[in-house]
Amino acid sequence: MDISALILAGGRSTRMGEDKALIPWDGIPLLTRVSQVATQCCEQVYILTPWAEKYQKIVPEKCQFITETHPGQGPLLGLAEGLEKISSEWVLLLGCDLPLLQSKILQNWMENLTQIPDEILAVVPHQQARWEPLCAFYRRSALPNLQEFIQQGGNSFQKWLAQTKVATIPVSQACQEMLWNCNTPIDLEKNTKF
Ligand SMILES: Nc1nc2c(ncn2[C@@H]2O[C@H](COP(=O)(O)OP(=O)(O)OP(=O)(O)O)[C@@H](O)[C@H]2O)c(=O)[nH]1
Numbered sequence: 001m002d003i004s005a006l007i008l009a010g011g012r013s014t015r016m017g018e019d020k021a022l023i024p025w026d027g028i029p030l031l032t033r034v035s036q037v038a039t040q041c042c043e044q045v046y047i048l049t050p051w052a053e054k055y056q057k058i059v060p061e062k063c064q065f066i067t068e069t070h071p072g073q074g075p076l077l078g079l080a081e082g083l084e085k086i087s088s089e090w091v092l093l094l095g096c097d098l099p100l101l102q103s104k105i106l107q108n109w110m111e112n113l114t115q116i117p118d119e120i121l122a123v124v125p126h127q128q129a130r131w132e133p134l135c136a137f138y139r140r141s142a143l144p145n146l147q148e149f150i151q152q153g154g155n156s157f158q159k160w161l162a163q164t165k166v167a168t169i170p171v172s173q174a175c176q177e178m179l180w181n182c183n184t185p186i187d188l189e190k191n192t193k194f
Pocket residue numbers: 008009010011012013014015016020048049050068071072073074075078094095096097134183
């Protein structure tokens with residue numbers, strides 16, 4: 001499977017009030033956790049951020065940094081920049097704030113990508129009437145469509161996906177747990193949730 005991982009680590013963490021990527025979860029920073037899982041799934045792992053130097057020492061050596069040219073414009077523009085710079089057929093897009101990510105589940109999902117028809121541009125978990133775009137797969141050929149959406153002023157993942165050919169990943173109980181992301185200090189406190 002020709003797939004790379006792209007981890008987004010350029011958010012401002014406004015709700016958290018401090019850099020989420022560096023927050024320890026069971027003693028290990030969130031970005032370290034996510035990048036370790038990513039290296040278990042993909043040969044090539046890219047981290048998109050304006051702050052490579054801040055994260056270099058906390059991620060596996062084989063991770064490569066892409067220095068963001070227009071930082072702070074949100075995850076959808078982050079995906080567009082990643083797809084411009086990564087040449088693999090598929091990209092596994094990951095937020096840096098997914099402490100419960102499981103490589104086994106991701107690997108299962110990846111195995112099914114070979115059966116996805118060419119015209120499907122994204123393969124995305126869907127639950128409670130909402131896409132989970134930051135733990136999902138995007139085809140490189142989605143780029144022109146995505147660029148057009150952005151040129152028209154779009155920056156919402158949900159809106160882009162609503163008008164794109166997407167295959168749904170059904171979310172089981174185990175997956176639901178894995179998709180949980182933390183945004184606030186209260187989320188961190190509730191880490192016994194599951
Ligand atoms: N590279 C990059 N990553 C981003 C950008 N905006 C958000 N992200 C990442 O996308 C993921 C999910 O975003 P959010 O949960 O909204 O994180 P955030 O934007 O840092 O947090 P808030 O400011 O509280 O919304 C996190 O991994 C963020 O680091 C961006 O402009 N560039």
